[in-house]
Amino acid sequence: MISDRYPDADVLEQRGHWDDATRQVVLDRVHNVPSFHYFDAQARETLEALCARIIPQDHRPAARRVPIAPWIDDRCASDTGVGFRFDDMPDDATAWTLGLAGLDETAQAVAGARFSLLPPDRQDLVLEAIRQGDPPGDVWRRRVPARRWWIQVALKQISGVYYAHPSAWDEIGFGGPAYPRGYAALNFGAREHWEATEVPDSPPAISGGAAPGAVPS
Amino acid sequence: MKLDVRLSPNWLLDLEMREYRPQDAVDFCIIGTGAGGGVLAQRLARFGFSVVALEAGDWHDSERDMVSDEAGSGRLYWNDLRITGGQDPLEFGANNSGRGVGGGTVHYAAFCPRLHPSDFRVRTLDGVAVDWPISYQDLEPYYEDMEREYPVSGPTHFPWGAPHGYPYAPLEAGTAGQMLIKGCQALGIRVVAGGPVAIPSGRVGKRPHCIQRGFCLLGCKVGAKSSTLVSHIPDAIARGAEIRTACMAFEIPLDQAGRVSGVRYYRTLPGGRRIEEEQRAQAVIVAGYAIETPRLLLNSTSERFPDGLANSSGLVGRYLMAQAGPVVWGRFPDLIRQYKSPPACALSEAFCETDAANDFVRGYALQTVAPLPIAMAHLIAEEDGRFGEGLVRAMQDYNHDAAIGVLGEILPDERNTVTIHPTERDRFGIPVPHMRFSLFENDRRMMATGIARARAVLTAAGATETHAVPRYAHLVGTARMGFTPADSVVDRWCRSWDVPNLLVCDGSVLPTQGSANPALTISALAARTSDWLRRAVPAGALTRRPSDPTAVGSDGRRVRAPAGTARRSQSDVRAASAEIVSAGLAEPWVGSTLPSQTRRFGTSQLRHQRSTTESAGVKPIRAVPTRWA
Numbered sequence: 001m002i003s004d005r006y007p008d009a010d011v012l013e014q015r016g017h018w019d020d021a022t023r024q025v026v027l028d029r030v031h032n033v034p035s036f037h038y039f040d041a042q043a044r045e046t047l048e049a050l051c052a053r054i055i056p057q058d059h060r061p062a063a064r065r066v067p068i069a070p071w072i073d074d075r076c077a078s079d080t081g082v083g084f085r086f087d088d089m090p091d092d093a094t095a096w097t098l099g100l101a102g103l104d105e106t107a108q109a110v111a112g113a114r115f116s117l118l119p120p121d122r123q124d125l126v127l128e129a130i131r132q133g134d135p136p137g138d139v140w141r142r143r144v145p146a147r148r149w150w151i152q153v154a155l156k157q158i159s160g161v162y163y164a165h166p167s168a169w170d171e172i173g174f175g176g177p178a179y180p181r182g183y184a185a186l187n188f189g190a191r192e193h194w195e196a197t198e199v200p201d202s203p204p205a206i207s208g209g210a211a212p213g214a215v216p217s
Numbered sequence: 218m219k220l221d222v223r224l225s226p227n228w229l230l231d232l233e234m235r236e237y238r239p240q241d242a243v244d245f246c247i248i249g250t251g252a253g254g255g256v257l258a259q260r261l262a263r264f265g266f267s268v269v270a271l272e273a274g275d276w277h278d279s280e281r282d283m284v285s286d287e288a289g290s291g292r293l294y295w296n297d298l299r300i301t302g303g304q305d306p307l308e309f310g311a312n313n314s315g316r317g318v319g320g321g322t323v324h325y326a327a328f329c330p331r332l333h334p335s336d337f338r339v340r341t342l343d344g345v346a347v348d349w350p351i352s353y354q355d356l357e358p359y360y361e362d363m364e365r366e367y368p369v370s371g372p373t374h375f376p377w378g379a380p381h382g383y384p385y386a387p388l389e390a391g392t393a394g395q396m397l398i399k400g401c402q403a404l405g406i407r408v409v410a411g412g413p414v415a416i417p418s419g420r421v422g423k424r425p426h427c428i429q430r431g432f433c434l435l436g437c438k439v440g441a442k443s444s445t446l447v448s449h450i451p452d453a454i455a456r457g458a459e460i461r462t463a464c465m466a467f468e469i470p471l472d473q474a475g476r477v478s479g480v481r482y483y484r485t486l487p488g489g490r491r492i493e494e495e496q497r498a499q500a501v502i503v504a505g506y507a508i509e510t511p512r513l514l515l516n517s518t519s520e521r522f523p524d525g526l527a528n529s530s531g532l533v534g535r536y537l538m539a540q541a542g543p544v545v546w547g548r549f550p551d552l553i554r555q556y557k558s559p560p561a562c563a564l565s566e567a568f569c570e571t572d573a574a575n576d577f578v579r580g581y582a583l584q585t586v587a588p589l590p591i592a593m594a595h596l597i598a599e600e601d602g603r604f605g606e607g608l609v610r611a612m613q614d615y616n617h618d619a620a621i622g623v624l625g626e627i628l629p630d631e632r633n634t635v636t637i638h639p640t641e642r643d644r645f646g647i648p649v650p651h652m653r654f655s656l657f658e659n660d661r662r663m664m665a666t667g668i669a670r671a672r673a674v675l676t677a678a679g680a681t682e683t684h685a686v687p688r689y690a691h692l693v694g695t696a697r698m699g700f701t702p703a704d705s706v707v708d709r710w711c712r713s714w715d716v717p718n719l720l721v722c723d724g725s726v727l728p729t730q731g732s733a734n735p736a737l738t739i740s741a742l743a744a745r746t747s748d749w750l751r752r753a754v755p756a757g758a759l760t761r762r763p764s765d766p767t768a769v770g771s772d773g774r775r776v777r778a779p780a781g782t783a784r785r786s787q788s789d790v791r792a793a794s795a796e797i798v799s800a801g802l803a804e805p806w807v808g809s810t811l812p813s814q815t816r817r818f819g820t821s822q823l824r825h826q827r828s829t830t831e832s833a834g835v836k837p838i839r840a841v842p843t844r845w846a
Contacts, residue, residue, distance in 0.1 A: 002606060005613045019438065021281055025289035054604045081644075083295055083310015087302035087651065124605065131602040151602055159594035159608065164288035172615040174556060174590050177285030179438045180226065182428025186391045189552025189616065198552065198616065 002059045009170035009196035017194075018177045026166060026177070033067045038077040038093070039100070042114070046100045047072060049116035053123050054155060055162045066165040068158055072096065075157070086152070088145055099149045102130075102139030109136035130154075173198055220454070222276045224447050225440025228423035234454050236461075239479075239494045243267040244754070246480045246498035248466045248513065251320020252739040253723035254504035255445025255453070256363075260747030262456035266754070269496055270453070271464040271482055273509075274317030277446060283436035287591040290435040293317065293324045297643045299508065303633065304655035307539050309508070312434070313692050318460055319446025321506065322736055323436050326561040327415040327443060328584055329369045329737040331360045333378030335570060336731035339628075343571050343578040345659070346628050347728050350700050350709040353379060359741035364413075367443035368421060369737070371412025377566035386418045387411020388427070391558025394585040396549065396619035398563050400678030401583070408565040408583075415443035415736075416559055431556045431587065442559070445740070464494075467647045469501055469517045469526055469719070477501045477526070477719045483645050491645075500718040500759050502711075504743070507537065507692040507725040511635045512650040514696065514721075527696075527713040527721075532706050534635035534695050537654060538730050541625035541664045542690030544586055544596055545671035546618045547680025553619045560587035568670065569626075569732040577659045581625030581667035582732040583674065588620060599686045621674060623667035624690065626732045627660045635695050691735050693724040701767045708763045710753070711746045718759045722746050 012030070015023050036044055051068040076093035089095055106129060107115040111122045118126070129135035133147035140146040162168050169176050175183070175195050185192050222230040237243050244266035247254045258270040277283060277293070284290060295314035301307055315321030334353035339346050357379065363369075364384055371383030388411040390398065401408035411418070416427050416437075427441040440447055450460060463485040472478045479497040486492060503510050511534035515525035525533050564584040571578045588596060590612070597603065597611050638651040656664075664687055672683040699705025702714035711726055713719040722743050724735050753759065 002609055002613070018285065019280065022284040022286055022289075025284045025286050029288070055609060056605055080291070081296040081298055081310075083297065083314060084299045084301050084308060086306055087300050127604060131604070147602070151599055155598035155602060155604060155608075156595050159598055160288065160591050163590040163594045163612070164286070168612075169590060171609075172590060172612050173554075174615060175554070177432075178430045178557075179285050179428070179432070182430050183557040184429070186389065186429055186557055187395070189392050189554045191552075191554075 002056065004059070004171075004199070006170060006173040006196040006198055009173060011169045011174070011176040012166045014176065014194055017181055019179050022177045022179065029164060030166060034070050034074040036070060036073045038073045039097070042104070043097065043100045044069065044073070045116040046103055046114070047096075049123065050100070050103060050127075050154065051158055053120065053127055054158045060167075064167065066162055066167050068161045071161045072157060086148060089148060089152075090144065092153070095144060095149060095153050098139050098144050099153055102135075102137050102144060102146070102149075105137035105139055106130060106135040170196070220276075223278045223280045224451070225279055225424050226438075227425070228440060230451055230454075232451070232454050235457050235459050237267065237269050237459055237496075239496045242479070242497035242499055243269050244499050245269075245502055246271065246496045246500075247502045247504055248480060249320060249504035249506065249509070249723060250318050250445065250450060250460060251315055251504065251506060251723065252322050252445060252736040253506075253743045254502070255319060255322070255449045256740045256743035257502055257504060257722055257747055258458045258460070259445075259449040259453035259456070260744055261750065262453050262458035264747065264751045266750075268453070268458040269498070270458060270460050271466055271480060271496065272318050272460060272462045273465045275462045277317050277319065277323055277436055279436070279438045279440055283438045285430065285432045285435065285438070287435065287589050290324070293436055295509070298641060298649050300638050300641060300649060300651040301654070302651065303653035307652060307654045307689055307692075309652070313539070313690060314506070314508070318450060318462060319444040322444035323446055324434050325444075325734070325736055326433055326586070327559070327736075328561045328564065328734040329364070329367065329413045329415045330564070330566065330582070330733040331378055331381070331413075332356075332731040332733050332738055333566075333569060335378075336729060336733070339579065339729050345578055347697075347699065347704070349728050350698055350705075356738070356741050356745065359744040360737065362744055363737055363740045367415040367448050367737070367740075368417050369413050369415045369443070370418045371414065372409045375409060375413065376407060377569065383412055385412075388414055388416055388418050388559065388562050389429070390562040390585070391429070391431075391555070391587075392553045393555035393560070393587045393619040394558065394562035396547070396553065396678045396680075397565075397583065397585050397621055397674065400674035400676070401565055403677035404674060406565055406674065407567045408563060410563045412562075413564075414559065414561040416441055416561075417443070427559060429558045431558055431560070432589070433559045433561065434589070461496075465645055465647070466505070466513055467516060467645065469503070469513065470495070471517075471519045471521060471526065471716070475521060475716065477716055500720065500754075502720040502722050502746075503696075504721075504723040506723050507695045508635055508650050508652065510721055510723055510725040511695040512637065515635075515637050516648055522715070527706060527715040527719055529715050530703055530706060532697060532704075535631050535633075536629035536694045536697055536728075537633040537635055537652060537692065538627055538629050538694040538727070539654060539689035540691040540693075540730055540732075540735075541581065541623065541627050541660065541667065541687070543623045543625075543664055543668050543671070543685055543687045544588065544620055545623060545668055545675065545683060545685040546588075546596070546620035547672070547675030547678070547683040548614055548617050549619060549678070549680055550617070551679075552616050554616050555587040555619055556589055558587075560585060566732065568667070575662070575666060577662040577666070579626040579628070579659075579663065580732055581623050581663055581670075583667075583671055584622045584624055586620045586622035590615060593618070596684075596686050599688075600684055619675065619678070619680070621671040622690075623664070623671050624732050624734065625660075625663050625667050626730060627656070627663075629694050629697070629729060630655075630657055691724070691730070693727040693730050693735055696721045696725040697728045698726045699728060702763075702765050703767075710749045711742065712759075712763055714763055714765075717762045720746065
């Protein structure tokens with residue numbers, strides 16, 4: 001369960017202190033969510049289900065969940081470049097289309113149904129197979145390297161959309177834009193008077209970190 | 218035309234900018250306005266040359282265009298298509314590219330260390346890669362100039378390389394930076410606080426000091442962080458240079474005599490219409506950085522240069538280097554709030570030099586970095602591909618994380634290349650570059666040791682767990698400078714061996730890269746090349762190809778390059794540069810003027826036609842010091 005680490009956080013409340021250009025960019029993101037116009041219905045369902053497993057938002061009321069899939073769809077439609085493409089990958093929009101098809105293909109092979117129709121724990125098994133880099137499915141074997149798709153396309157783009165949203169900033173206690181007033185409380189993790197207070201929860205649940213003390217010879 | 222670009226809250230750049238007609242040959246057409254091109258334009262304009270600098274992007278107005286927002290800052294980067302491959306494919310766009318006036322300096326972290334003297338001699342000292350054709354001493358005076366002109370904050374005594382001090386006091390470090398300092402102190406590792414970083418700890422002209430906003434990597438809305446956009450380009454314009462934006466160069470044409478005649482480019486007009494133009498020029502300087510520079514040369518084919526302009530050596534696009542830039546972060550029990558204060562604020566160069574105890578040569582620096590939320594999420598994703606609750610909970614620890622960047626020297630290798638993709642085109646229809654990049658054994662060992670060291674530092678500072686992702690930063694090396702036409706693309710003055718009036722002056726000329734962020738070195742090289750051009754052009758140096766120092770004369774002895782323009786003028790050149798600083802760079806350019814004289818270029822006196830749009834309203838106020846005339 002994801003706890004509310006900064007229950008008082010509401011970075012948008014500070015918008016009156018932001019400069020015009022920043023305020024416009026952030027509020028536009030919050031209030032003008034694009035409608036779907038790229039993916040077909042099945043791909044859209046798969047994408048929505050994928051977003052919900054990569055960034056679970058069950059702990060938020062439905063009305064306060066950060067929309068992610070529409071931005072991925074919009075990005076595929078507008079073909080805005082990110083500056084590069086791996087030479088073993090298709091272009092971004094095609095990688096999404098193929099990857100979502102691959103996700104359904106793997107779901108059929110692993111769990112016998114389309115990805116969006118599986119319960120969350122089975123969905124996670126499918127994603128784990130893709131994360132490991134060698135999932136069953138023709139798409140992954142012939143068209144798109146699974147591990148590359150997982151990191152570069154699915155994870156980075158979905159997390160990129162989510163952590164661009166003020167609600168996500170509230171979740172992690174990020175103070176957000178600070179021009180023109182700047183930050184003043186700089187030392188020892190101090191809090192600006194307008195920043196949220198952390199309510200520590202159970203010990204950190206991170207895994208995979210190295211044991212402390214590995215010193216190079 | 219009258220400019221209308223805000224560079225800081227109280228600095229509106231509203232100079233009348235000179236405009237040249239494309240059909241009139243200017244002295245220099247520079248391609249790019251970053252760390253190299255920005256300084257070149259400023260210096261050459263000050264020296265009385267007529268200058269047009271082509272910039273593919275637009276102006277960055279600090280109020281209108283820069284935002285305190287990661288996802289909303291895409292306009293800072295080169296987002297056109299590039300293809301990447303190799304065993305360890307590099308990512309492009311974002312942090313290792315720049316677009317718009319000021320180039321990558323607009324969004325760099327602003328760490329501005331110098332190279333060490335040993336960095337220029339790695340073949341001699343370590344038996345790897347190549348030596349530079351110049352020494353640290355050749356560049357040192359220009360480092361000093363750039364540190365004053367950017368300007369750079371840092372300690373009074375910087376202990377590594379050739380010890381030196383900085384003109385501005387050390388910057389205040391936030392908590393994240395203090396973790397690097399704390400960990401190094403605990404382990405007895407020498408570390409410096411507050412620089413070298415190009416954020417002056419005080420007011421400079423119309424640039425206020427830093428407000429600790431922490432969004433350095435997305436452009437400085439305050440105008441405190443130095444970039445050529447605020448440090449050199451306003452002066453370039455005041456001295457008569459034209460910065461021509463929205464111009465994407467696609468070919469440098471060669472004339473019958475084997476000289477370049479100008480630059481062909483696509484210009485996007487206000488409203489979006491695209492036209493093709495050619496700016497005529499007596500000489501061309503390519504300053505497009507390590508990908509666009511070789512791309513442009515390789516795309517400029519001719520009967521004489523079927524494999525790309527100035528590429529008789531076959532080395533254009535070879536020896537692509539990225540700097541190793543693994544990010545290592547630790548979780549601390551106490552709050553850090555790493556988003557406050559400039560991410561660049563402390564570093565250690567204790568491990569930059571070759572150490573016999575290592576199983577590799579050369580080394581790495583440890584520097585503060587402070588990923589904003591999206592960057593942090595990407596690091597976590599890249600570390601192990603985790604998702605779901607594991608990802609979200611790790612991100613909830615954001616305010617407990619402090620990070621260190623390991624900035625390490627990857628050695629140049631011929632197999633790491635920029636070539637032209639046979640079929641892919643960008644949105645202009647220009648063939649795109651294809652990069653291939655692989656690490657080799659020395660690189661891998663260096664990165665592993667650097668990562669282990671950074672983990673140890675964070676642990677010593679109190680981190681309860683550490684994480685690492687191998688990443689890369691900075692791109693250099695694809696048009697290297699060297700000793701002979703066979704071993705390099707340009708000579709010690711950044712001049713093409715093949716084409717007398719073509720120069721390359723940006724990160725691509727670096728033969729090796731050390732463990733220093735390259736911006737200051739690129740600007741120092743640009744200042745040095747400008748000083749040389751000031752003397753070399755009147756002496757006719759750009760009318761003939763550089764002599765091959767390996768050529769054998771009739772007496773059987775090696776022919777030395779003609780002295781004439783080279784090397785003789787270091788002290789004189791220093792005086793001129795110092796005067797530039799005192800004459801204006803430390804103060805705003807209000808009331809300064811456009812130089813009125815033209816300069817003898819080669820053997821012909823140039824006359825410049827002004828376009829009808831700019832001739833009115835330009836009032837000469839202060840002349841360039843006469844000793845430069």
